[in-house]
Amino acid sequence: MTTELASSDRPSEITVAHMREDWLPLSENWLHSLLTHLPDGVKNRVVCERALNLDKFPVDSIHVTMTSRWLRSLAFRRGLGKFVRRYARADVLRSISPHIMHSHFGQSGWESVAIARRLRVPHIVSFYGYDVNLPDREDRWRRRYREMFDQASAVLCEGPHMMEQIIAHGARREQMRLFRLGIALDRFPYRPRTWARQEPLRVLIAGRFVEKKGMPYAIDALARIASRIPLEIHLVGDAYENAASQAEKLRITEAIERGGLADRVVSHGMIPYGSLIELAYRCHVFVSPSVRAADGDTEGGAPVAIAEMAASGMPIVSTTHCDIPYAVGGSDNAMLAPERDADALADLLLKLVENPGSWRPMLDRARAHVENNYEIIKQGGHLAQIYREVISSQPKTDNG
Template sequence: MITTFYGYDISILPNQNSKWKKRYAKLFRQGNCFLVEGYNMKKSLIKLGCPEEKIIIQHIGVDLEKIKFTPRNVKNNGLVKLLIASSFREKKGIPYAIEAFGRVKESHPELNLELTIIGDSDGGSEGEKEKKKIFNLIKKYNLKDCVKLLGYMPHNIFLEEAKKHHIFISPSITTSYGDNEGGAPVAIIEMSASGMPILSTKHCDIPEVVIDGKSGFLVNERDVNNLAKKLKFLILNPKKWKAMGEYGRSYIMAEYNIKKQ
């Protein structure tokens, strides 16, 4: 029997009801193999009582034939386009990205910047709360003219839209109630494969996907100061993008190619 773990089933489910811990204990005894996305998730599963020898790390594979490598360059107008793509959930950390963006805009009003957010609330209480935070920060930093909210879109349209952007931001966090990414957001894998530098956090298995200083930058969770600092560095150093994009593409091809995983 083979079981795959993804995130919620490790970070939230076992802590909601003691019955799940008993069920997991039985599953760990009877199961032959347990698949996880990376080393961080492996450690979490071991803490739940799974025998280490039964755990196999299986990276998520993406279809690289559908994700063309596109070197990022600034056009003559100097516009640098930043991208966020996720649902409006606390663990995605979108407010921290907007706060960092707002600080960069505030300290460097001469920069021609635009932030696109693809995604939305699912209508639930958590999503609506995050949406309110997002709109409040846009208002706080007077960003309404440089933040585009595009909502959800089909995956193929998202990949096309992403080509128009230069830097991908995904500052995931562990939530106030213990939820986390488990592994790493698939969007990070896809955007790195597309040739975009990534700005993210040292969260779950993200450091296994984004090689800090090579395919992007990682900061601690909720560290807006360093998030803004690294964002500014990427914006002001477009000549770094090509090498980061090439490294990211080659790394994803080697470790997250759906034809190999």
């Protein structure tokens, strides 16, 4: 028979296997921050196929599954790859003996279903953005997500819009948990921006060069106001090697040329996270006009950078895309335009520069919202509590 775990059977210290194909792309600094701010009672074990950027994102314990040349060669053989990767992950997980598995991104969640079931380990899946609408872009993920939702103990998401999207793909409402990504506020001291009319308005635009970031709309909006105020535009990011991202990079370049902004744009390319923060404190306004891409790709929730920049004391000009209104705490805390509307973005920017005295109350509200909802220590404790609740709710097999 099965019974609920008695309190004496609940571990005082829990071991979590964090499942991620690559640890860790530069754009996922927020995931490293979350893991390193979990409370002392949580032992993190990162399980991945490839280790990247360990100098920037160190962890206490990392297990790379595909270190063997023999395994890597088998993984590339037709029809064998899926089974070889699962075998390698299962072998590592047996050695770790985790109390719970936490898959980061929906794809990792599906890859971990069979292993979690075989090892009888509770399994949490977190969604973060581009994974949310995979079933809308590729039919195979409809079946895969349904299989994953049938097995997962809990599914975490960043906001109510993302939650409804995931439920529409087959998740059960009772297995959903709202969980905001945390921000290390000590890295973002509150320095509310001010702007004097005689100086250039320094605008920050940052993100990967993909359609959902909406960067051409930001450039077009700034071109509309360039004749009225001096501008200094700082563009941070670059394209992936794939054709779609390269095409977006071309659209961004064309928008700069079309708007006559070549001499006002400073292109920084990809820069370290610390350098981005330093640059942010030299800028007045953060523009992040996310959109739904033609292929259905979305932010899912909201870019973490929006909450980070709001925490620093920078006005946010963005859109009503996905969970951005929820992330900023509503239109009183940020300037929000409809998606793909450069004219509306330009109007919001003009409203800011024509009323610089109105910035401080908005910035104070935005900072308070971030402190109340995103503080990393608090969110780390919240995640640890979710782990313990899920472990406690698992039935225990009684062979007596």
